[in-house]
Amino acid sequence: KRVAILISGGGSNMIRLVESMEGDHPARAVLVASNDASAAGLERAARLGVPTAAIDHRPFKGDRAAFEAELLKPILAAKPDILCLAGFMRVLTPAFVARFEGRMLNIHPSLLPLYPGLHTHQRALDAGDAEAGCTVHEVTAVLDTGPILGQARVAVEPEDTAETLAARVLGMEHRLYPAVLRRFAAGDRSPVWL
Ligand code: GRF
Numbered sequence: 062k063r064v065a066i067l068i069s070g071g072g073s074n075m076i077r078l079v080e081s082m083e084g085d086h087p088a089r090a091v092l093v094a095s096n097d098a099s100a101a102g103l104e105r106a107a108r109l110g111v112p113t114a115a116i117d118h119r120p121f122k123g124d125r126a127a128f129e130a131e132l133l134k135p136i137l138a139a140k141p142d143i144l145c146l147a148g149f150m151r152v153l154t155p156a157f158v159a160r161f162e163g164r165m166l167n168i169h170p171s172l173l174p175l176y177p178g179l180h181t182h183q184r185a186l187d188a189g190d191a192e193a194g195c196t197v198h199e200v201t202a203v204l205d206t207g208p209i210l211g212q213a214r215v216a217v218e219p220e221d222t223a224e225t226l227a228a229r230v231l232g233m234e235h236r237l238y239p240a241v242l243r244r245f246a247a248g249d250r251s252p253v254w255l
Contacts, residue, residue: 062088062246065141067149068095072102073231074147074168074238079109081239088246092139094132096151112139118151129157143246146200147238155202165200166245168238170230172212173198177205182223182230193217193226195234197241197253211241211253 114135
């Protein structure tokens with residue numbers, strides 16, 4: 062299976078995904094693309110030998126469709142079977158999602174359906190939750206709501222800040238996403254619980 066990964070920043074999840082796809086893994090990374098040419102993850106992907114592309118979203122202002130038309134070019138050229146969003150911070154239109162429905166994954170730093178959207182860790186702290194975590198789900202037209210393919214839970218510690226909790230959750234993201242991708246690439250959509 063051919064996997065394209067979309068990033069916006071450091072790409073720590075992308076790195077774990079790329080590094081996991083070796084040996085008898087049924088998938089290989091064929092592209093890492095970003096909406097930001099300065100994303101540190103692009104250089105890290107290149108160092109791992111993965112072709113990269115950057116389509117700056119800013120010149121397109123609010124015209125999402127025009128930005129996505131450009132973003133699609135390197136993606137379609139890479140002929141991916143699976144699209145992984147990994148720290149990708151742009152909302153995709155239903156038209157873009159429809160092209161990859163059923164084969165596009167995202168990782169979100171909360172225990173969905175809790176806390177879709179942003180600032181998930183602060184919201185969990187404000188709610189006094191005893192647990193937090195991350196979710197890998199299939200991407201559908203409605204943000205952060207597709208079928209859940211995996212979740213990982215962490216304890217919230219009394220002295221946690223949004224930063225300390227984010228770091229703990231990120232460590233679990235790095236374990237969850239590769240586990241889900243391996244299963245998904247093998248055609249198994251049963252969820253991974255960590
Ligand atoms: C992190 O906040 C992570 O929780 C979320 O995207 C952000 C950046 O991740 N999934 P990455 O290091 O670029 O993968």
